[in-house]
Amino acid sequence: MSELAGTNKAASPGGRAIAGPRGRHMTIGPLEYGRRFWLRCFVAATFLLLYAPIFTLIIFSFNDSRRNIVWRGFTFKYYEKAWNNDGLFEAFTNSLTIAVLTTIIATVLGAMVALLLWRYRFPGKPAYEGFMALPIVIPEICMGVAMLAFFSRIGWPSGMPWPLNLSAITIAHIAFTFPFVAIVVRARMAGFNRELEEASKDLGASEWQTFMNVIVPFMRPGLIAGALLAFTLSLDDFVITFFTAGPETVTFPVKVYSMVRFSVTPEVNAASTALIVITVLATIVAMRFQTPDKTEAT
Amino acid sequence: METWKQSKAVFWTLATPGTLWLAIFFVAPLAIIWGLSFAEKTSIVDTEITGTLSNYIRALGTPVYLKIIWKSIWISALATLMCLIIAFPIAFVVAFAPDKWKPILLMAVILPFWINLLIRTYALISVFRTRGFVNFGLEWLWDGANSILAFIGLGPAVLGAFEPLQMLYNNFAVIAGLVYVYMPFMVLPLYATIERLDKSFLEASLDLGASQARTFWSVVFPLTMPGIVSGIILVFIPCLGSFLTPDLLGGTNATMIGNVIERQFKAANDWPFGAALSFLLMYATFGALALRSLFAGRKSGMEV
Amino acid sequence: MDQPIVSIENVAKHFGTVKAVDDVTFDIQPNEFFALLGPSGCGKTTLLRMIAGLEVPTGGAIVIDGQDMAATPPNHRPVNMVFQSYAVFPHMTVEENVAYGLKVTGTPRSEIGPRVTDALGMVQLAELAKRNPDQLSGGQRQRVALARALVKRPKVLLLDEPLSALDAKLREQMQLELSHLQQRVGITFIIVTHDQDEALSMADRIAVMNDGRVTQIAAPDTLYENPTTRFVADFIGKVNLLDGRVVGTEGERVAVEADRLGRITVPHEGDASGDVSLVVRPEKITLANTEPDGDVIKSQGKVTDWAYYGDTSHMFVTMDSGLVMSAKVQNTTRETVDNFDVGDTVWLSFSPSDVLLLRE
Numbered sequence: 022m023s024e025l026a027g028t029n030k031a032a033s034p035g036g037r038a039i040a041g042p043r044g045r046h047m048t049i050g051p052l053e054y055g056r057r058f059w060l061r062c063f064v065a066a067t068f069l070l071l072y073a074p075i076f077t078l079i080i081f082s083f084n085d086s087r088r089n090i091v092w093r094g095f096t097f098k099y100y101e102k103a104w105n106n107d108g109l110f111e112a113f114t115n116s117l118t119i120a121v122l123t124t125i126i127a128t129v130l131g132a133m134v135a136l137l138l139w140r141y142r143f144p145g146k147p148a149y150e151g152f153m154a155l156p157i158v159i160p161e162i163c164m165g166v167a168m169l170a171f172f173s174r175i176g177w178p179s180g181m182p183w184p185l186n187l188s189a190i191t192i193a194h195i196a197f198t199f200p201f202v203a204i205v206v207r208a209r210m211a212g213f214n215r216e217l218e219e220a221s222k223d224l225g226a227s228e229w230q231t232f233m234n235v236i237v238p239f240m241r242p243g244l245i246a247g248a249l250l251a252f253t254l255s256l257d258d259f260v261i262t263f264f265t266a267g268p269e270t271v272t273f274p275v276k277v278y279s280m281v282r283f284s285v286t287p288e289v290n291a292a293s294t295a296l297i298v299i300t301v302l303a304t305i306v307a308m309r310f311q312t313p314d315k316t317e318a319t
Numbered sequence: 320m321e322t323w324k325q326s327k328a329v330f331w332t333l334a335t336p337g338t339l340w341l342a343i344f345f346v347a348p349l350a351i352i353w354g355l356s357f358a359e360k361t362s363i364v365d366t367e368i369t370g371t372l373s374n375y376i377r378a379l380g381t382p383v384y385l386k387i388i389w390k391s392i393w394i395s396a397l398a399t400l401m402c403l404i405i406a407f408p409i410a411f412v413v414a415f416a417p418d419k420w421k422p423i424l425l426m427a428v429i430l431p432f433w434i435n436l437l438i439r440t441y442a443l444i445s446v447f448r449t450r451g452f453v454n455f456g457l458e459w460l461w462d463g464a465n466s467i468l469a470f471i472g473l474g475p476a477v478l479g480a481f482e483p484l485q486m487l488y489n490n491f492a493v494i495a496g497l498v499y500v501y502m503p504f505m506v507l508p509l510y511a512t513i514e515r516l517d518k519s520f521l522e523a524s525l526d527l528g529a530s531q532a533r534t535f536w537s538v539v540f541p542l543t544m545p546g547i548v549s550g551i552i553l554v555f556i557p558c559l560g561s562f563l564t565p566d567l568l569g570g571t572n573a574t575m576i577g578n579v580i581e582r583q584f585k586a587a588n589d590w591p592f593g594a595a596l597s598f599l600l601m602y603a604t605f606g607a608l609a610l611r612s613l614f615a616g617r618k619s620g621m622e623v
Numbered sequence: 624m625d626q627p628i629v630s631i632e633n634v635a636k637h638f639g640t641v642k643a644v645d646d647v648t649f650d651i652q653p654n655e656f657f658a659l660l661g662p663s664g665c666g667k668t669t670l671l672r673m674i675a676g677l678e679v680p681t682g683g684a685i686v687i688d689g690q691d692m693a694a695t696p697p698n699h700r701p702v703n704m705v706f707q708s709y710a711v712f713p714h715m716t717v718e719e720n721v722a723y724g725l726k727v728t729g730t731p732r733s734e735i736g737p738r739v740t741d742a743l744g745m746v747q748l749a750e751l752a753k754r755n756p757d758q759l760s761g762g763q764r765q766r767v768a769l770a771r772a773l774v775k776r777p778k779v780l781l782l783d784e785p786l787s788a789l790d791a792k793l794r795e796q797m798q799l800e801l802s803h804l805q806q807r808v809g810i811t812f813i814i815v816t817h818d819q820d821e822a823l824s825m826a827d828r829i830a831v832m833n834d835g836r837v838t839q840i841a842a843p844d845t846l847y848e849n850p851t852t853r854f855v856a857d858f859i860g861k862v863n864l865l866d867g868r869v870v871g872t873e874g875e876r877v878a879v880e881a882d883r884l885g886r887i888t889v890p891h892e893g894d895a896s897g898d899v900s901l902v903v904r905p906e907k908i909t910l911a912n913t914e915p916d917g918d919v920i921k922s923q924g925k926v927t928d929w930a931y932y933g934d935t936s937h938m939f940v941t942m943d944s945g946l947v948m949s950a951k952v953q954n955t956t957r958e959t960v961d962n963f964d965v966g967d968t969v970w971l972s973f974s975p976s977d978v979l980l981l982r983e
Contacts, residue, residue, distance in 0.1 A: 046693040050679045051525050052518060055416045064412050064424075067405055071431055071502070074442035077452060081445070130337045137333040153337075156345055160560025160604060162577045163352070163597040164345075166584050170355060170594070171348030196344040199337060257435045260562055264584065274437045281441050281567065290445075293438040300433050522677050523710035523768075525697040527724030527775060537727070541714045 079297065082290035099287040100295075109292055112276035116256055117299075119187050119272065123194040123255040128248045130195065131202025132240070138203070139210040156197040157204075165264035168193045172265060179267050186270045193265045194255045201254060202247035209243025253300055349601075355594035366591055374595030384579065388599070391575040394490060394565075395558035398497035402505040402554045403547065405498070410509035414516075425510065432503040440567050443496055447486040447568070454483040488570030496564040501557055505550040512546025513539075552611045556604050576600055626689060628653045628811045629674060629779055634683035636669050636835075643669045645835035646683070651779075651813060656805050658822035659815045661832035662858070667815045668707075670832070671781050674813065675704045688778050703772035704781040707788070709764045711756045717743070717767050718752040724775045742774035745804070762793050773808060780805075782814040786821055798824050819859050823847065831855050853981055856902045861937075863908070863948045865901040867980075877980065883946035887920050889978040900981040907977035908950035910938060910963060911970045921972035924948075926965050938963055940971050 049056045055064075082100070086093035103109050134153060138146070156164065172189050180186070217239070221231040259274035266275055273296065280289050356375070358368040378384050413424045431439060446452045461481040486492055520542060524534040540547075562577030569575070576596060583593025627650035636644040644666040651657045659667040672678040674685055676697030685692045692700060703724070712720050721742055725735045743749045746766035756764060765785060772780055785801070786794045802825050805812045816822050822829045823843040830840045831854075839846060839855045850856035857864060867881040876888040877895050889901075915921055924942035936952045936959075950971060954960055963969060 047676075047679050047696060051531070051677060051697050052415055052521060055412045055420070060408055060412055063408050067409055068427060071427075071499070073452075074446045074499075075431065075434060075439065078438070078442040078445060130340060133333045134337040137330070137337075141330055141333075143330075152341065152346075155341070158556065158604060158608060159349075160556065160577075160600050162560050162562045162580055163349070163601055165562075166580060166593060166597055167345075167348035167352045169584055170351045170590065171344075174351055192344050196340060199340070203337070253433050257433075259435075259437050274435060277437050277441065278563075278567075281437075281444065289441065293435070293441065296438060297434050300435070301430070304430070304433050517708055517710065519706045519708050519710035520712060522675075522697070523704070523706055523712070523771075524723070524727075526675055526677070526700075526702075526704045527727065527771065528698045529723070529727035530698055533727050537723070538712060542712075 075297070078290055079294045082287060082294045084287065087287060099291040103288045103291040103295075106288060108271065109273075109276055109280075109288065112271045112273045113292065113295075115187060115270065116273035118184055119191050119194060119262075120252050120255040122184075122187075122191050123198055124248050124252040126191075127195045127199035127202050127251040127255075128244060130199040131247055131251070132206050132244060134199070134203040135206035135210060135243075138207055139213075153200045153203060156200050161258075161260040164193075164197060165261045168261060169264040180269065186267070189267075190262055190265045190270060190272065193261050194258060197258075197261065198251040198254045201250050205247040205250060206240060206243040209240060209246075213239055249303055252303060256296070256300065352594045352597055355591050356598045358591040358594070360589065360591060363588070374592045375599070377592060378595050378599055384596075387574055387579055388576060390490075391559055391577075394493055394575060395497070395555050395561075398494045398501070398558050399505075399551055399555045401494065401498045402502050403550065406502060406505035406509055406550065410506050410513050413506075413510050414513035415518075428503055428506045428510075436500060436563060439500060440496060440564055443492075443499060444487065444567065447492060447495075451486075453486060457481070457484065487568060490569070492568040493565045493575070496568040497558050497561060500564060501554045504553040504557070508546045508549035508553060509543065510546075512543045512549075516542055548611050552607050556607055559603060560600055627651055627686075628655075628688055629813070630684075630686040631670070631674075632684045632686065634670065634673060634685060635681045636666070636673060636678060637681045642835045644673070644680075647832075647835075647837050648683075649830060649837060649840055651811060653811055654809050656802065656812045656825055656827045657814070658826035658829045659813065659832060660819060660822040660829050660858075661817065663817055665832040666835040667817075667832045668783055671704075671783055671813060671815045674779070675702055675781055676700045677704075701778040702781055703775045703777040703779075704783065705765070705768045705772050705785050707784040709761075709768040709788075711759075711764050711767045711771070713756050715756075716752070717748060717754050717756070717759070720756070720767055721771045721774050724771060738774050739770075742770040745773065745808075746770045761788055762797070765789070765797070769804075773804075773810070777810065779811045779813060782812060784815055784817070786816070787818070794821070801825055823859070831858060833858070849979065850902065851981070853900045853902075856900070856979070856981065861905050861949065861951070863903045863905060865903070865946075867899050867901045869896045869899055869980075876975070879980070883942065883944035884920075884922060885944075887975065887978070889920075889975045889980060891980045895980055895982065897982070902979040902981060903948070903973055903977060905937060905949045905951040906935075906953075908948065908971055908973045910940070910950050910952060911972065912967075914970050915972045919972040919974055920978070921970055922946075923968065923970055926963050926967045926969055929963070929965060931960065936960060938969075940969060942971075 054060055081092075083095050083097070084092055085096040085098070138150065138153075143149075168189075177189050181188070213236070217235050218231055221235045222228075226234065257274070259278060262272050263275055263278070266272060273292070277289055277293065280286065354368050355366060357370050357372070358366040359371055359373070361367050378388070409428065413421060413428070416424055444451070448454075458481040516539070520538050521534055524538045525531070529537060559575075560577055561575060562581055565575040566578055566581070569578075576599075580593050580596045580600070583589045583596065587593075629651040631647055631649050631651075634644060634647050635642065647666075647670060659670060661667045669678055673680050674687070674692075676692065676695060687701060712723065715723065718739055721739045722735050725738060730738075739752075740749065743752055746769050748763065748766050748770060751759065751763065756767065759767065765788075769785075782801075786797050789797060798821060801812070801814075814822070814825065823846075826843060828840060828842055829846055831838045831846065833854050839851050841849070846855060847859055850859065853864065856862050865881050865884060867879040869877055870880050870886070871878045873888050875890060877891045878886060878888045879899060879901065880886050881901055909915065909919075914923075922942050924940040924946075926938055927941040927947070928939040930937040930939075934954060936954060938950050938952055939947055940950060941947050948971060952959065952963070
């Protein structure tokens with residue numbers, strides 16, 4: 022065992038002779054990767070690549086030139102054009118209507134499933150969870166063609182008045198968004214301290230009072246996050262809508278798709294910017310709702 | 320007293336709506352497609368489910384389609400690999416960032432995910448096209464080089480006129496588009512595992528004499544394997560089934576399975592064949608998921 | 624003495640405006656078992672991590688065996704660490720864990736095997752070599768961490784709260800084993816702990832830290848019997864701390880007006896004046912039913928509370944002045960506990976030489 026001691030006998034004999042530093046002093050801790058120059062450059066470059074296209078799109082929606090490449094001065098005229106483009110405007114309204122309806126129903130359905138999975142044990146629960154996860158894992162294109170086949174097979178009426186003509190798309194959107202809501206809400210409930218509920222009952226509250234005063238408030242951030250997710254997923258969806266929509270029900274992504282296939286136009290930039298602003302605002306609002314909650318982590 | 324946990328009525332109230340919705344509006348449509356994949360066309364509009372396997376045989380036996388399936392797989396694999404290579408340093412930096420920076424950096428990674436897929440793809444087009452910004456920038460550099468060469472006396476326009484790079488409508492554009500669109504899906508699971516990783520494993524490795532690179536390969540890489548596998552699956556599956564990106568960025572010579580499926584249901588009007596292709600895609604998806612659960616051990620199917 | 628194995632010279636570590644380690648200077652001698660002791664957040668772990676190279680000092684120099692470590696990353700330092708969480712790699716067997724540090728530094732394969740066997744034998748883990756860490760108990764995992772660090776033959780072994788995750792019985796056993804191990808391998812050990820028992824029982828010298836500064840460095844007995852600051856007196860062991868004021872000298876002794884105890888005279892070396900703290904350890908105080916004789920400081924009071932610890936009891940005696948002092952009573956016989964009871968009037972006394980005077 023004694024050889025364990027005193028290898029590397031490089032010690033300078035006697036006194037306090039200190040060997041000089043072998044290079045630059047370390048200024049960055051070994052795990053402070055975020056302060057390393059090359060990693061910083063890499064992250065900055067990646068973020069640049071991630072955001073540059075989006076920002077160019079936004080900036081050039083204000084460009085006073087159809088060629089869309091050289092800056093010719095600031096203008097709002099393409100916003101005006103996009104607003105007055107009946108097809109684009111209708112598609113925008115359709116998309117928002119579908120997204121709002123989807124959000125409401127998907128949040129309710131998702132919350133119920135989340136409570137079910139959170140509170141109950143029942144035979145076949147893992148299989149049921151797998152069943153609920155189907156819309157999350159299955160490729161969109163498969164879902165899209167399935168919806169197309171389904172609605173044509175059962176003979177879903179077409180040519181109905183607004184907003185009933187959006188029903189098929191909305192139904193499909195709800196089907197693929199509510200499992201996402203269920204996951205988000207359930208993840209939130211996993212952090213619920215059951216003693217809170219027991220305390221409430223101990224203090225004399227009924228089941229219903231406990232549910233409304235203890236469980237629902239705890240669930241709220243999850244509900245908001247889930248609702249936001251449903252809203253964005255619905256607004257974002259192109260593939261499923263593309264297959265479900267009839268010729269007279271055009272949503273914004275479908276409309277943009279048909280416009281983009283022909284050319285890149287500033288109107289599309291303008292309308293896209295509007296949609297980006299809506300989604301980013303929705304995200305920020307949802308984050309605001311969630312922030313005060315940080316302290317009650319269990 | 321019966322608490323609501325034991326109440327059958329509450330159980331069924333909670334269970335029924337979601338289950339029914341998913342069964343009628345999701346499983347039933349898939350079942351129809353599944354049935355269709357064993358059907359034959361009897362006329363231009365009619366199909367009959369005859370139990371034939373001809374659609375699958377056609378998909379897996381025709382060189383054209385086999386080539387497309389193969390191409391879809393390698394394009395997706397390459398895009399996934401590039402996502403992994405780019406996302407790992409990002410996830411690393413975010414996970415080791417000071418606490419006050421973490422949410423901001425994470426937000427910066429996730430934010431593009433909230434922006435419409437079509438808009439992001441469209442934005443890429445305006446950057447990549449022949450009259451787009453990349454070519455614009457290159458032309459500027461080219462002209463600059465030309466004038467410098469002219470200035471030092473090599474005569475005017477030595478390099479010749481600028482030929483814009485054809486960056487759209489090829490496989491490169493599709494892969495770049497897929498990487499651009501699905502990167503956040505790779506960063507998030509990686510970040511989650513690195514964040515959960517006990518930092519003292521890294522410190523111990525360094526302390527025992529391993530270099531940073533050695534520490535990465537011997538400690539970080541094996542210990543973050545579950546996150547890597549999750550990320551690969553989360554990116555590979557949507558890449559494989561992607562339709563919009565190859566459609567807009569790939570043009571005719573960079574078709575993937577998704578585009579073939581779409582063509583069968585829209586232009587070609589051969590639903591049974593399209594259905595068979597869709598189900599092949601689904602089987603591939605399930606295969607990938609099974610692989611993942613093999614890797615990640617027995618974990619709940621619902622976590623990312 | 625030899626050249627110190629570790630020199631900490633004006634080392635500081637600031638996190639933003641927080642001074643985790645604030646201008647610390649001391650030396651550690653070769654083959655010493657050195658403890659860094661202090662409450663949580665006092666900077667002791669940060670200091671240890673700076674020695675290991677896992678944190679970069681904001682200022683000052685760390686010299687290990689004559690080499691300034693400023694430019695040396697952790698993987699090139701001649702020190703190894705036993706982490707608080709042990710950090711035993713979960714994807715390697717016990718053997719692979721121990722071999723890791725040799726493998727990554729290019730030790731010849733023929734040398735790795737015997738050294739790993741040796742190290743595992745030293746911590747009595749030879750028969751668990753092929754196990755996976757998840758099949759080990761906490762104590763065994765700690766031994767793996769120890770073997771993994773010792774196999775590298777470091778000049779200094781750093782231990783960050785090595786015993787905090789173990790239960791009380793095992794901890795006591797490991798304290799002994801660590802001491803023996805250190806004597807056997809003859810390597811300098813630096814241990815960080817918040818547990819005074821651990822530090823007192825194992826260390827040759829202890830540095831007590833508070834608020835990023837070293838308050839006192841001394842051998843365990845000196846630290847306990849002759850603390851130089853109120854903080855050290857209070858942090859190490861139990862103590863009766865009284866405020867007082869020096870009012871004069873009486874021969875060799877200093878006269879002090881002690882808060883609510885009255886005028887007492889105690890021996891004191893060096894000069895003393897003004898406000899002071901008086902330190903009396905509870906075990907130096909004697910309780911009696913009758914008034915004691917001799918050169919003692921004494922006072923009468925009532926037992927108002929007591930805490931029973933099995934081997935000892937703490938009696939809290941409240942004097943007429945309102946002063947509460949605690950006395951430790953050895954339960955030397957099975958009947959000792961019956962001697963005093965709450966409500967009893969007792970005499971409390973201690974020798975003047977057991978009173979320590981600390982200047983504020």
